[in-house]
Structures are given as C-alpha cells and as structure tokens.
Amino acid sequence: MSIRHFGYQDKILLLQHGSTELLSLAQRRGALLHKLLSGTGIFEQDLHKPHGRLHHNDWLKLLQNCQQQLNSPELPYLLGGALLNSRYISLCQSLQYAQNLRQALAQLYYFRHQLFPCFYGRLYQQQHCILIELKPALGLANQQGFMLTVVFSLLLELIKQQLGSVCGISLQLQQPASPQLQHQLHWGVDVSFNQSVDCISIPLTLWQQRFIDADLQKFSATRRTCRQLNHVLSKQRALPESICHLQRRALPQLLNQDQVATVLGLSSSSLKRQLSQHNTNFATLLDEVRRDAARQLLQQGHYSNRQLAQKLGYSDEHNFRRAFKRWTGLIPSSFKGMFNFN
Amino acid sequence: MWRQHRYKMLFSLLLLLSGLLLAIDTGDAKHSNEFDALDILGEGTTLLVACGWLGLIISSRPTGRVTEWLYYGSLLLVYSYFLDLLDEFIRYPDTMRLMSWLESLPAPVGMLVLTYGLIGWHREQRAINRQLRGRELFLRDHQLIDPLTQLYGLEYLQAVLQREIELHQSQHKALSLLVLDVDNFAAVNRRHGMAAGDAYLSQLSELLSSHLRYSDVVCRYAGDRFIALLPNTALPQAHIMAQHLRQQLSQLSVENSGPQLTLVEMAVQQDSAISALQAADQAMALAKKTTALKLQPI
Incomplete structure (x- = not known):
C-alpha cells in the first residue's frame, strides 16, 4: 500500500499541536497577536477550536513572524518543552507513558505526521550508540534550524524527564557554529557543528532503560486517542519524502x-x-539520496569505489568520484580514512 | 543658547546700525513715487530669510569654531542684503562708490565663509555619529534585550564582560560575578505550566535588579540562569552582597513555594569573557553538587 502524500495546500497541522503554544510563548514575551498572525490565514477565533487546522505554509509564516517580532533565541527550546508537556497533544502524553525510549521513539515515528510532518528520520546502529538522522521531508525555507531545535529539544527534554540525565548523548548539526552558547546552555549535551547530517546519537544503554512514568494502561489509552486523531489527520507524507523513499529503495536503479x-x-x-x-526539484532529491547512501556505505565498511559506483547507479567510478568530491570536498578514500581515524 | 551669543548679537546690531548711519550720512531720501514695490518686496524677503538663518544658528548651536564661521558668514549676507534694501529708499551721489561696494562685496565673501562653516558642520556631525555608535553598542541596544525579563541577554553580557575585564585589569581593580540558577526549572514548567514558569522568571529578574546597585549589570545568561556583573567589587564584598541577596530570595521561594535557587559569587581573574563564563558555569556545577549532598535550603 502506498501512503498518500499531501500537497502544499492541504491543512495538515492542528492549531493545538504547536501554534497555540508558540503564540502564547510569544505573547508573554510582548509580541502582539495580530502581528504574529498577519499573513498566515489563521483567524484568532479558530485558535481554541479543538480541531482547528492550518497549512504547513502558515506554520512557516508564523515562525517567521515570531522571529521578526521578538529577539528571543530561547523560543525553539521552550517550544520543544511546551509541546512535550502540552495537555492537548495526546501523542506527547503517550511518549511519557511509554515503557522505554525505544517504544517512545517508535511511537513518535509512527505518528510523526501529527506533530512534525516536516521531518523524517533514519536509524543507524553503531558500536555503542544508535544514530537518528533527521532529514527535512518538505521545503522548510529558512526555518529548518528552528524546527530542528524544536525536535531535538523535545527529545532531550523527554529523556531528561524520564531517565534523569542526558549523559552520553551527543548531537551533530549541519549549521555552522554560532558564537553564542545557546545550544550548550539549553541542552547540556555535546554539540558538534558543520557536520554532514543533522543527527542525535543515543547510547545503547539508555535505549532500554525503563521510563519513570511508564504506565502500560495510560500508554495504550493515549495511543488509542492518537489512532482516533488519525481519522482527522490522515497518515500522509510529504511529496519530497515519498520520492526519496522510492529512489532509495530502487537503488542501484534510478527511477526517472x-x-x-x-x-x-x-x-x-x-x-x-x-x-x-x-523549493526543490527531482534532480536535487536524487542527488541527496545518493549522497546519503554513499556516506552511509562508506561508514559501514570496505567497499571499493567501483562497488560503490555500482551500488549507487553510477555508470563508472569516475563519475562517482566526481560526485563525491562535489558533495564533501573530499575524495572517497580520504573520507574513509578520516572516518576510520575517528 | 542665546545667552552664549550675547556679544555676537550686540556686534551685529552695531554693524547694521553703522551701515544705516553711513547710508543716511552719504545719501538723501528718495520720493515715495520713486519706490519700486517689486524690488522692495524681493530684497526685503531675502533680508528676512537671511535674518532667520542667523536666528536659527544662534538658537541651535553652542559656541565654537564651526558656529563662528556659520554666524559670520550669515552676518555678512545680512549686511549686504540690508544695504541692498536701503538703496531702494536712499539715493547716493554718483561720485560715491563706497556704498555700492559695501552692497555687493560682502555677499559672496559671506557665502564662502558660510560654505566653509557648513563643511565644518558636516565633519562635526560625522564625528558625533561615530562617537554615539561606539557608545550605544555598550550602553543601549534594545535589540539585545530579552523580551521576557527585560534584562540584557547573553550576547550583551559577553560584550560588556570583555570590556569590563580589560578596563579592570588596566586599572588593577577587582571585578566579581554573581551567578544565580533555578534548580530544576524544567520541573517547575512541567508542574505549573509554561506561563507560570515565565511569570516566575520575570518576578525573579525584577527582584534581582531591585536588590543590586545601580552600577551592577544583571543579564539573563540562559533560560533559568542569571549573571550579575559587579564592577569594582572585591570578593569579600561580593560575598556580603550574595548573603544579602540569599535572604531576599529565600523569602521569595517561601512565599511562592517556588523552586530552590543556587547563588554563587566569584572573582573574575580570567583574561577573556568566554573563559570567565566557563569558570562561572563550573562554579555553579560545583555549588549544585555540594548543596545536593547537604540537602540544605539556601
């Protein structure tokens, strides 16, 4: 069964899944409601309707308005925490009643279209930790950094609340290092910048540790509510995500x-x-899929350039080498060397 | 401003009066049918406008070189236009060339002087702008104010701390910091909601700034951590201030059944703002560990 994808004009977000929290945060910091809502197509009277909805476009506009109105760098961090503890988001409540981190993240991933339709994740296991890579599922304009911070804040806050510490967790971000220490101050974990992906690395030991508030009955109750919400917000994916998914499965063949x-x-x-x-096109997406696959293969093991070129659907290894150099600025062998050294 | 220019105004009045007397002395009055109304109107207006300039310069500028140039340039113009107007009413004998020179020569000279003054004014304005820009970076930049607590944020703290460290080191004075942290603020947010957490933070920040001296700078370092910069304060004095503040703060947490607070004082011995702030973080972490062991309310 192929999952339906949503268009740019579909109202796929609930107002109560973020917008109301963001607006009240911003209003308490002195921003004016009508200025925050200007240009978004959200009406003030809809804000408290239980199933009021908005376009993803409106959400991006709202984020932009907030940043224009306020100079408050703490906003995304607070929003992450506010979402997690909101009484109106049954998905977030269910996360807290999960048995352990594994179940919570599986739940979040399964119902992600209700809260974060703009990202999809990929899991990789390494020796002592599991890496979760977040990729944008749709065009996020210049709000990708903000939304990433929201998601990571939510995850870290959940771990802090339920497991008591974020010890051993580290983050890699694509964005360049900022002179301000906001990330370190709010998150309390190691953050490295200028990386090739946005990912969070969680030690295996935390993965199965029992949550403090674990409660099987409450978990299944909130999960039922999430399922019911699926009737309103049907499970659908953004178009770029679907395309990347298809291309990745088809490798080494390339679909036109x-x-x-x-x-x-x-x-x-x-x-x-x-x-x-x-704001993207077919060739860019394909290139992205190949880049990620190449990086992942190189990190996994000992493939020759010829094998890699074959696996990624390049006609010969020279083309692969050239593409790889374009992505990373390095030739594959030195990338491999760098990785092994680390 | 007028008082600064008393002598200048007296001098100009005397100059104009002498011009009038000279004109009356050398020439004789015209008949009223010889007056040219249009000329009188035009020259009169020019004179009035020039007098207006003179008034504006006097009323808006302090004494100084640039003001002198501007003033005397305009005064020459006024003098020239004044004599120009007078010859509409007074006829001079043809042999007397002095009056027509006095009429036409001062105007271009005055223009040149005025222009030189304007250039000086332009330079002066640039210097003032430069001076303001440098100062406002430190004293006033509303972009750096945290909207919730109305305190300055991290960016401002870093800049000011760096400057103060340099100043205090060059003058061999002591600089101290107070670091205040709310213990487990996330739990407060979770239990009472984000709105209550925000209200608590703004209350805390007001209490902090009201109990410190005017010279101290309170900044919101992170979400739930505040740093106060105590210029010209040695550690013992900072210690006393911290004790005083602890008493005040303990009342706040008893009244609102709020969270525990940790307050640490430290002397700044580092060379850069970044390392000083790192030291502050470490001191805070150490203090938290020890209070957690003792389980002692502050």
Missing part, C-alpha cells in the same frame, strides 16, 4: 521522473510543479 510520477499517481508535470512549491 515519469516512473516516479506513475507510482505516486501524478502526472509528470504536476509532480514537477508540486516539487517546485517545495
């Missing part, structure tokens, strides 16, 4: 635009149009 469009049930031209609404 028409093939992808047929699988997704779209015409080729509307696929193109919808991608441009996400």
Whole structure:
C-alpha cells in the first residue's frame, strides 16, 4: 500500500499541536497577536477550536513572524518543552507513558505526521550508540534550524524527564557554529557543528532503560486517542519524502521522473510543479539520496569505489568520484580514512 | 543658547546700525513715487530669510569654531542684503562708490565663509555619529534585550564582560560575578505550566535588579540562569552582597513555594569573557553538587 502524500495546500497541522503554544510563548514575551498572525490565514477565533487546522505554509509564516517580532533565541527550546508537556497533544502524553525510549521513539515515528510532518528520520546502529538522522521531508525555507531545535529539544527534554540525565548523548548539526552558547546552555549535551547530517546519537544503554512514568494502561489509552486523531489527520507524507523513499529503495536503479510520477499517481508535470512549491526539484532529491547512501556505505565498511559506483547507479567510478568530491570536498578514500581515524 | 551669543548679537546690531548711519550720512531720501514695490518686496524677503538663518544658528548651536564661521558668514549676507534694501529708499551721489561696494562685496565673501562653516558642520556631525555608535553598542541596544525579563541577554553580557575585564585589569581593580540558577526549572514548567514558569522568571529578574546597585549589570545568561556583573567589587564584598541577596530570595521561594535557587559569587581573574563564563558555569556545577549532598535550603 502506498501512503498518500499531501500537497502544499492541504491543512495538515492542528492549531493545538504547536501554534497555540508558540503564540502564547510569544505573547508573554510582548509580541502582539495580530502581528504574529498577519499573513498566515489563521483567524484568532479558530485558535481554541479543538480541531482547528492550518497549512504547513502558515506554520512557516508564523515562525517567521515570531522571529521578526521578538529577539528571543530561547523560543525553539521552550517550544520543544511546551509541546512535550502540552495537555492537548495526546501523542506527547503517550511518549511519557511509554515503557522505554525505544517504544517512545517508535511511537513518535509512527505518528510523526501529527506533530512534525516536516521531518523524517533514519536509524543507524553503531558500536555503542544508535544514530537518528533527521532529514527535512518538505521545503522548510529558512526555518529548518528552528524546527530542528524544536525536535531535538523535545527529545532531550523527554529523556531528561524520564531517565534523569542526558549523559552520553551527543548531537551533530549541519549549521555552522554560532558564537553564542545557546545550544550548550539549553541542552547540556555535546554539540558538534558543520557536520554532514543533522543527527542525535543515543547510547545503547539508555535505549532500554525503563521510563519513570511508564504506565502500560495510560500508554495504550493515549495511543488509542492518537489512532482516533488519525481519522482527522490522515497518515500522509510529504511529496519530497515519498520520492526519496522510492529512489532509495530502487537503488542501484534510478527511477526517472515519469516512473516516479506513475507510482505516486501524478502526472509528470504536476509532480514537477508540486516539487517546485517545495523549493526543490527531482534532480536535487536524487542527488541527496545518493549522497546519503554513499556516506552511509562508506561508514559501514570496505567497499571499493567501483562497488560503490555500482551500488549507487553510477555508470563508472569516475563519475562517482566526481560526485563525491562535489558533495564533501573530499575524495572517497580520504573520507574513509578520516572516518576510520575517528 | 542665546545667552552664549550675547556679544555676537550686540556686534551685529552695531554693524547694521553703522551701515544705516553711513547710508543716511552719504545719501538723501528718495520720493515715495520713486519706490519700486517689486524690488522692495524681493530684497526685503531675502533680508528676512537671511535674518532667520542667523536666528536659527544662534538658537541651535553652542559656541565654537564651526558656529563662528556659520554666524559670520550669515552676518555678512545680512549686511549686504540690508544695504541692498536701503538703496531702494536712499539715493547716493554718483561720485560715491563706497556704498555700492559695501552692497555687493560682502555677499559672496559671506557665502564662502558660510560654505566653509557648513563643511565644518558636516565633519562635526560625522564625528558625533561615530562617537554615539561606539557608545550605544555598550550602553543601549534594545535589540539585545530579552523580551521576557527585560534584562540584557547573553550576547550583551559577553560584550560588556570583555570590556569590563580589560578596563579592570588596566586599572588593577577587582571585578566579581554573581551567578544565580533555578534548580530544576524544567520541573517547575512541567508542574505549573509554561506561563507560570515565565511569570516566575520575570518576578525573579525584577527582584534581582531591585536588590543590586545601580552600577551592577544583571543579564539573563540562559533560560533559568542569571549573571550579575559587579564592577569594582572585591570578593569579600561580593560575598556580603550574595548573603544579602540569599535572604531576599529565600523569602521569595517561601512565599511562592517556588523552586530552590543556587547563588554563587566569584572573582573574575580570567583574561577573556568566554573563559570567565566557563569558570562561572563550573562554579555553579560545583555549588549544585555540594548543596545536593547537604540537602540544605539556601
């Protein structure tokens, strides 16, 4: 069964899953409600309706308004905590009643379209830890850093609350290092900047540790509420995410635009149009998929350039080497050496 | 401003009066049918405008070189226009060339002097802008104020701390910091809601700034951590201030059944703001460990 994907004009977010929290945070810091809402298509009277909804576009506009109105760098960190402890988000409540981190994250990933439709994750196991990579599932304009901070704050806050410490956890971010120490101050974990992916690394020992508030009955009750919410917010993915998913499964073959469009049930031209609404295009997505796959393969093991080129669907290894140099600025062998050294 | 320019105004009045007397002495009055209304109107207006400039310069500028240039330039213009207006009413004998020179020569000279004064004014304005910009970076930048607590934030703290460290080191004075942290603030937020947490923080910040001296700078270092900069204060004095503050703060937490607070004082011996702030973090971590062991309310 292929999961439906949402268009740019679908109202896929609930107002109570973030907007109301963000607005009250901003208002307590002196921002004016009508200025925050200007240009978003959200009406003041809808804010407290239980199932009031908004476009993802409006959400991005709202974030932008908040940053224009306020110079408050703590906003995304607080929003993460506020979401986690909100009484109106049953998904977040269910996270706290989970048995352990594994169950909580599985729950979050399964219902992510209700809270963070803008990201999807990938898990990699390493020797002592599990890496969770977050990739943007749709065009986030310049709000990717803000949203990443929100997600990571939510995760870290959950771990801090339920396991008592965030010891051993580290974060890698793509963004360049900022002179301010906001990340360290709010999160209390190691953060490294200028990395090739945005990911969080969680030690295996934390993974199975029992949550303080673990409660099987409450967990299944809140989970039922999440399921019911699925009738309102159906489980659908953003178009760029679906395309990356398809391409990745098809490797080493490469699907062309028409093939992808047929699988997704779209015409080729509307696929193109919808991608441009996400500020991306088909070739960029394909390139991204290959880049991630290459990095992952290189980190895993001992492939020759020829093997890598074959696995990624390059016609010969020279093309692969050139592409790799474009992505990382390094040739594959020195990347491998760097990784092994670390 | 007028009082600063008393002699200048007296001098200008005498100059104009002498011009008037000279004109009356050398020439004789015209008949009223010889007056040219249009000329009188034009020259009169020019004179009035020039007098207006003179007034504006006197009323808006303090004494100084640039003011002198501007003033005397305008005064020459006024003098020239004044004589120009007078010759509409007074006819001079043809042999007398002095009056027509006095009419036409001062105007261009006055223009030149005025222009030189304006250039000086421009330079002066640039210097003032530069001076303000440098100062406002430290004293006033509303962009750096945290909107919740109305205190300055981390960025400002770093800049001011760096400057103060340099100043205090060059003058061999002592600089101290007070670091205040709310213990387990996330739990407060969780139990009472984010709104209550925000209200608590702003209450705390007001109490902090009201119980410190005017010279101290209180900043919101992180979400639940405040740092006060105590210029020209040695550690023993900072210790006394901290004790005093602890008493005040303990009342706050008893009244509101709020969370525990940890307050640490430290002397700044580091060379840079970043290392000083790191030391502050370490001191705070140490203090938290020891209070956790003793289980002692502050």
